[in-house]
Amino acid sequence: MSIQSLIPKYVCDIAPYQGGKPISELAREFQLEESMIVKLASNENPLGMSPRAREVILKSIDEIYRYPDGNAFKLKNTVSLKFNLDADRLIFGNGSNDILELAARTFLKVGDEVIFSQHAFAVYSLVTQAMGAIGIKVPAHNFSHDLKKMFKAISSKTKMIFIANPNNPTGTLISKIELKSFLSKVPQDIIVVLDEAYDEYLDLENKSVSFSWLNQFPNLIISRTFSKAYGLAGLRLGFGASNPEIIHFMNRVRQPFNVNSLAQDAAVAALMDDEFVTESKILNNNGKKQLESAFNKLQLSFIPTFGNFISFKVEKASQVYEALLRSGIIIRPVTNYEMPDYLRVSIGLKEENERFIQALETII
DSSP: OGGGSSHHHHHHHHHOOOOOOOHHHHHHHHTOOGGGGGSSSSOOTOOOOOOHHHHHHHHHHGGGGGOTTOOOOOHHHHHHHHHHHOOGGGEEEEEEHHHHHHHHHHHHHTOOOOEEEEESSSSHHHHHHTTEEEEEEEBBBBBBBBBHHHHOOOTTEEEEEEEEESTTTTOOOOHHHHHHHHHHHHHHEEEEEEOOTTTTGGGGGGOOGGGGTTOTTTTEEEEESSSSSTOGGGOOOEEEEHHHHHHHHHHHOOTTTOOOOHHHHHHHHTTTHHHHHHHHHHHHHHHHHHHHHHHHTTTOOOOOOOOSSSEEEEETTTHHHHHHHTTTOOEEEEEGGOOTTTTEOOOOHHHHHHHHHHHHHHHO
């Protein structure tokens, strides 16, 4: 008997998610010193974590033998106050990926259709396929979501729509007017999951106001993360906001104690450290200009970004990626996003960006 014969075909067909190559793995592979490696592959905050979060983690470590608060009471109240949301509208997950999966597990069944954009975050397809649902990938327009085509793709089988804003890995942004217009047309028996992992990097005029839409759109789920601007990627923490009934049912499929105690305590502190988030945003804006200037100098086209990363076009992208690895620079290939001629680089510290630019100049 084959074990595979016991597993649903839609599970067997899943291609596992591939994260950015770890520094330790590259060091082993090419016999490099870890201290000499620059990782610009996973859209992490190059400043690390908030100093307030670090201080709280050190104080909280002695309580690690106890189970965390399964209802995240303190964190829930902090997020509620920070974003002016009722506490019963909130759910927390092991990273925002957990929120995406909880939405899929709550609402999807075998044969349902789920709409998402070409070049959108790979996890949308993964959580769809894991439930035996059918992914409907809508062609992008200039690497961005084509909401008109996504609306036309709605059928009687459509159960969910995923939208990333800004989008990863392209960095494109949908305007608030266009997005709200789209939501107003989507039937309310279709769940719309709005993934806003990079909202903290947006300038004021572009920042999301989607939390204020929750009363108007009871089918809307908004996901946010602490992995990017807040610098807590290793602790795995995200949250979702929706109408209380949706949250109630998502909590039924949520694993107990899915958010560890250090993550909860660190997130409370990070949410109160506005200075750190502002510093991270300024650093990102400066780094974006630094990289864009270099790409222009090298005559490389790139996709203007609203995130903390840039996707750029280069001949023989896979070979350039490998050459950068041998130089101790880790970035991200995006062939699996149907962008074989592109590579994605996270925006790092000034000196990290410079190391990447110098290595790229010698390669191309």
